[in-house]
Amino acid sequence: MTPSRTRAAALAGVLAAAALAVSACGSSTPTTAAAGSSAGTGTKSAATATSAADLGGMDALIAAAKKEGSLNAITLPRDWANYGAIMDGFTKKYGIKINDENPEGSSQDEINAVTTRKDQGRAPDVMDLGGAFALSGAKQGLFAPYKVATFSSIPAGQAATDGSWTFDYGGYVSIGCNETKVKDCPKTFADLLKPEYKGMVALNGDPTQAGAAFAGVYAAALANGGSLDNIQPGLDFFTKLKKAGNFNPVQAKQSTVESGETPITIDWDYLNAGYSAEFKSKGINWQVNVPTDGLYANYYNQAVNKWAPHPAAARLWEEYLYSAEGQNLFLGGFARPAEMDAMKTAGTLDTAAAAKLPAVSGTPTFPSTDQTTKAKAVLAAGWAKAISG
Numbered sequence: 409m410t411p412s413r414t415r416a417a418a419l420a421g422v423l424a425a426a427a428l429a430v431s432a433c434g435s436s437t438p439t440t441a442a443a444g445s446s447a448g449t450g451t452k453s454a455a456t457a458t459s460a461a462d463l464g465g466m467d468a469l470i471a472a473a474k475k476e477g478s479l480n481a482i483t484l485p486r487d488w489a490n491y492g493a494i495m496d497g498f499t500k501k502y503g504i505k506i507n508d509e510n511p512e513g514s515s516q517d518e519i520n521a522v523t524t525r526k527d528q529g530r531a532p533d534v535m536d537l538g539g540a541f542a543l544s545g546a547k548q549g550l551f552a553p554y555k556v557a558t559f560s561s562i563p564a565g566q567a568a569t570d571g572s573w574t575f576d577y578g579g580y581v582s583i584g585c586n587e588t589k590v591k592d593c594p595k596t597f598a599d600l601l602k603p604e605y606k607g608m609v610a611l612n613g614d615p616t617q618a619g620a621a622f623a624g625v626y627a628a629a630l631a632n633g634g635s636l637d638n639i640q641p642g643l644d645f646f647t648k649l650k651k652a653g654n655f656n657p658v659q660a661k662q663s664t665v666e667s668g669e670t671p672i673t674i675d676w677d678y679l680n681a682g683y684s685a686e687f688k689s690k691g692i693n694w695q696v697n698v699p700t701d702g703l704y705a706n707y708y709n710q711a712v713n714k715w716a717p718h719p720a721a722a723r724l725w726e727e728y729l730y731s732a733e734g735q736n737l738f739l740g741g742f743a744r745p746a747e748m749d750a751m752k753t754a755g756t757l758d759t760a761a762a763a764k765l766p767a768v769s770g771t772p773t774f775p776s777t778d779q780t781t782k783a784k785a786v787l788a789a790g791w792a793k794a795i796s797g
Contacts, residue, residue: 472720490741578707584680631702
């Protein structure tokens with residue numbers, strides 16, 4: 409479950425603070441019609457179906473997906489949020505082969521693949537996108553509206569009203585540290601400026617392209633007098649980190665963590681927690697702390713390509729991800745699933761996996777669409793300068 413991926417910019421959208429807590433609302437048990445008993449006749453093709461019911465129910469959707477036989481995925485590394493187990497589980501359950509292209513790619517790579525391969529058999533069927541890209545893709549009309557059976561269990565504000573994008577899993581910005589190589593691990597952004605961390609502090613990619621890195625800079629801004637309206641203090645922080653000699657330009661990933669090349673990483677808590685679980689048997693003690701001085705949380709989104717070459721398999725994949733089985737598999741990868749609250753209420757949550765999540769104190773903050781757009785523009789204009797010299 410150790411992550412090795414570049415992902416694109418973080419989610420834009422205002423959420424209630426309880427979105428990543430276990431407190432909540434709705435039920436994850438679908439109605440008979442939404443769950444799709446095979447009763448009834450479908451009135452739409454898979455390519456235009458906005459729910460399983462449109463095809464006559466889940467049995468009909470499953471049959472259509474099996475007939476297609478394949479699913480084109482993109483930028484899904486097996487060690488990111490337990491995607492390896494998720495893909496294996498889907499194939500085992502339905503016998504549908506998954507073609508996972510460019511596992512180390514970004515959300516922008518996904519959008520590019522959709523726009524440049526329209527009506528091609530090698531186009532991606534489904535996407536896993538950082539929020540800013542989910543919103544921009546929807547604005548371009550690239551996604552097919554589709555509501556999974558458990559759509560009503562997604563908290564308000566965490567999905568497009570037509571289901572063209574939907575929150576799936578998320579987490580908090582955290583600081584990971586190799587206790588084997590670092591005597592006293594940092595727990596806050598302020599700690600990262602200490603002289604003993606020279607050349608140690610790395611991000612998971614370029615923040616102008618990668619969601620985890622984008623979130624890291626936003627969290628640093630919140631820790632240094634900035635706000636959701638002002639990410640500039642985050643850039644200023646990394647300028648200080650670079651001048652102090654502490655910034656490590658190497659992209660943090662599984663191999664660099666294991667080799668010790670990136671002994672301190674600013675990354676999603678579920679990715680850092682994955683390192684901790686993966687490397688314990690290898691003698692690497694990886695500590696994970698969610699910094700209280702820069703608390704930032706967000707989700708990734710699911711979407712179906714409007715021109716998916718395997719439209720039934722694409723919709724069945726979404727049903728699988730939002731089923732209790734799929735959501736608990738994300739949880740098994742230390743990511744907080746979108747339906748976590750509803751599953752707890754329904755008694756379908758894997759409580760043992762939930763208990764292993766990194767501890768968090770305080771209330772997370774979430775940027776709006778306009779705030780995210782502004783932050784991206786500031787980063788695009790200033791990141792290279794911030795870490796130059």
